[in-house]
Amino acid sequence: MISQQTIDIVKSTAPILKKNGQQITTRMYEIMFQNHPEIRGQFDMSAQGDGSQPARLATAVYAYAAQIDNLPALKSMVEKIAHRHVQTHVTPEQYPIVGESLLQAMKDVLGEAATEEVMAAWAKAYQALSQVFIHREHDIYIDEERKQVVHS
Numbered sequence: 001m002i003s004q005q006t007i008d009i010v011k012s013t014a015p016i017l018k019k020n021g022q023q024i025t026t027r028m029y030e031i032m033f034q035n036h037p038e039i040r041g042q043f044d045m046s047a048q049g050d051g052s053q054p055a056r057l058a059t060a061v062y063a064y065a066a067q068i069d070n071l072p073a074l075k076s077m078v079e080k081i082a083h084r085h086v087q088t089h090v091t092p093e094q095y096p097i098v099g100e101s102l103l104q105a106m107k108d109v110l111g112e113a114a115t116e117e118v119m120a121a122w123a124k125a126y127q128a129l130s131q132v133f134i135h136r137e138h139d140i141y142i143d144e145e146r147k148q149v150v151h152s
């Protein structure tokens with residue numbers, strides 16, 4: 001469960017994330033691909049080059065910040081992302097890598113606005129969102145395995 005205080009802090013960052021979202025996610029990929037080059041193979045690198053993947057991630061991060069207290073509103077977004085993650089073989093172990101890179105990127109881009117309080121709230125919020133994806137993706141992976149058994 002996320003505390004009300006965390007919810008309030010994360011929601012208060014929504015406008016600044018809307019404004020700086022693309023810069024943050026572009027920086028995030030830079031950090032992540034530098035520290036974990038092995039992850040590159042999972043991504044369509046042309047969608048990095050033209051900025052469309054950072055834009056999609058920025059939209060998702062903003063939507064989460066704005067609706068963290070109304071998760072049912074994010075259901076169709078989570079579904080779409082989770083299916084894409086399964087297609088590209090994302091694993092639960094990779095979530096902390098994205099989390100670390102995203103938080104560092106927020107710090108780099110937001111500077112003084114990224115107070116300790118804001119960073120601590122986002123660490124908790126990211127953890128909670130990861131769990132939503134990990135659980136949904138687990139179910140989709142199981143469904144896919146079942147389909148393969150039926151068809152083999």
Ligand code: HEM
Pocket residue numbers: 039042043044045047053056057060061080081084085088090091094095096098129130133
């Ligand atoms: C809470 C964390 C995450 C969020 C909010 C998120 C968000 C997104 C979004 C919005 C997309 C685009 C979906 C579409 O419209 O096609 C996407 C795709 C993708 N995500 Fe994530 N993601 C997260 C975690 C991860 C993790 C841990 C990985 C592991 C490496 C990952 C790897 C990918 C890949 C490989 C794609 C496909 C990109 C492509 O087509 O080039 N994501 N994600």
